[in-house]
Amino acid sequence: MKRDKILVIGLGRFGSGIAVRLSLSGEDVIAIDKDDDSFRKLADTYSGYQLVGDVLDVDILENAGIRQAKTVIATTDDDNVNIMVAEIASRIYGVQEVFLRLVDQDKAVLIESQNVHPIFPYLLSMAEFDRIRGPKGGESR
Amino acid sequence: MRIVIAGGSSEVDYLIKLLKKRHHQLIVINKEREYCEYLSTANEMSVFFGDPSRKYTLEDAGIANSDVIVALSANDAENLVICQLAKRCFGVKKAIAILRNPKNVNVFRNLGVNTAFSASMLIAQTIEKLSIVDELVQSLSIEDEKIVLSEIKIAADAAVGGRALRELDPPVNFIVSCIFRDPEVVIPNGSTTIRPDDKLVIVSTPADQEAILAFLQKKADHA
Numbered sequence: 001m002k003r004d005k006i007l008v009i010g011l012g013r014f015g016s017g018i019a020v021r022l023s024l025s026g027e028d029v030i031a032i033d034k035d036d037d038s039f040r041k042l043a044d045t046y047s048g049y050q051l052v053g054d055v056l057d058v059d060i061l062e063n064a065g066i067r068q069a070k071t072v073i074a075t076t077d078d079d080n081v082n083i084m085v086a087e088i089a090s091r092i093y094g095v096q097e098v099f100l101r102l103v104d105q106d107k108a109v110l111i112e113s114q115n116v117h118p119i120f121p122y123l124l125s126m127a128e129f130d131r132i133r134g135p136k137g138g139e140s141r
Numbered sequence: 142m143r144i145v146i147a148g149g150s151s152e153v154d155y156l157i158k159l160l161k162k163r164h165h166q167l168i169v170i171n172k173e174r175e176y177c178e179y180l181s182t183a184n185e186m187s188v189f190f191g192d193p194s195r196k197y198t199l200e201d202a203g204i205a206n207s208d209v210i211v212a213l214s215a216n217d218a219e220n221l222v223i224c225q226l227a228k229r230c231f232g233v234k235k236a237i238a239i240l241r242n243p244k245n246v247n248v249f250r251n252l253g254v255n256t257a258f259s260a261s262m263l264i265a266q267t268i269e270k271l272s273i274v275d276e277l278v279q280s281l282s283i284e285d286e287k288i289v290l291s292e293i294k295i296a297a298d299a300a301v302g303g304r305a306l307r308e309l310d311p312p313v314n315f316i317v318s319c320i321f322r323d324p325e326v327v328i329p330n331g332s333t334t335i336r337p338d339d340k341l342v343i344v345s346t347p348a349d350q351e352a353i354l355a356f357l358q359k360k361a362d363h364a
Contacts, residue, residue: 056245084218085218088248091252109226
C-alpha cells in the first residue's frame with residue numbers, strides 16, 4: 001500500500017500552521033482535532049482534509065488513514081496525548097516519520113527512537129534567548 | 142508488596158481500604174487537592190498531591206522499585222505515560238492500567254503495558270461467562286484469559302454422580318482443584334467420588350470450558 005498521507009493531530013497555532021504549509025507544498029494532509037471550532041484556525045489556503053475526533057480512539061486514527069501515512073505530527077496541547085499518538089504511529093502502524101511537541105522534556109525517554117522526533121518549545125526558546133542576547137550577554141556573566 | 146495508586150477518583154478510597162487490610166505498603170498520588178485531603182484523613186495516611194504523569198512527582202513520591210503501580214486516570218494517554226515512566230525510569234515491576242476506552246486495551250498491550258483492563262470489557266466478559274449455562278455459578282479468567290476457573294454444582298441426576306474421578310472419561314482434559322461438600326472442602330485425588338450437590342472448582346482452558354460443563358451436567362441414562 002502506498003504511504004503518502006500526512007496526519008496533523010491537534011490544531012493549535014503550531015499544528016494549523018504546519019498543516020497549511022504542508023498542504024500548500026502539495027502534500028496530502030489530514031488535519032484532526034477533537035474540537036470542531038479549531039478548524040477555523042486553518043487559513044483559506046488549506047486544501048487538505050478535516051476530521052473531528054478523539055485520537056485516543058484508534059478507530060479515529062484508522063479512519064484518518066494512519067495505515068497510509070508516511071508522516072504523523074502530534075501537536076495537541078497535551079504531552080501525554082502526543083506521546084501516546086507518537087507511540088501508536090511508530091510502534092503499531094510503523095509510520096516512518098513521527099514528530100511530536102513536548103513541553104515536559106522528562107517524557108522524552110519514553111519515545112526515543114530513530115523515527116520519532118520530539119520538538120521542545122522550552123529548548124527552542126532558550127536557544128532564541130541566547131541568540132538575541134548574543135555573545136555580549138555571555139561576557140557579562 | 143509496595144503498591145502505587147496513581148490518579149483515580151471514587152474507587153481509590155475503596156482500593157486503599159482493601160489493600161491496607163491485606164497489609165500492603167501503599168503510595169497514593171492524586172492531582173485533585175481536595176480528594177488528597179479526604180483520602181489522607183479517611184485512611185490516616187499521607188497522600189501525594191501532584192500530577193502522576195510527571196517524572197518529578199513520581200520521584201518525590203518515592204515510587205522507585207515498587208512492586209506494582211495501578212494507573213486509574215480517566216485519560217488513557219495519562220495512564221500510558223504513568224505506566225511507562227514507572228517501569229522505565231523507576232524500576233517498578235508491574236504496571237496495571239484501568240482504561241476508559243476498551244479499544245485501548247490492545248493498544249496498551251502492543252505498547253508493552255500487558256495488564257490493561259477496562260471496566261466495560263470486564264462487564265462484557267462477565268455477562269458472557271454467566272450466560273453460557275445457568276448451573277455455572279462462577280467463572281474467573283486468570284493469566285490473560287489463558288486459564289479459566291469454573292465453579293459448577295453437580296445435579297442429583299448427573300451421570301458423573303457416584304463415580305470416582307479416575308473412572309471418568311471426559312472429552313477433554315481438566316483438573317478438579319477442589320470440591321465444596323458442605324461443610325467441608327475436599328482436595329480430591331483420583332479415588333475421590335463425585336456426589337450430587339458437590340460444588341467442583343475446575344481449572345481448564347477457556348476453549349474447553351463448554352465441553353467440560355456439558356460433560357459434567359449430562360444426565361444419567363438410566364435415571
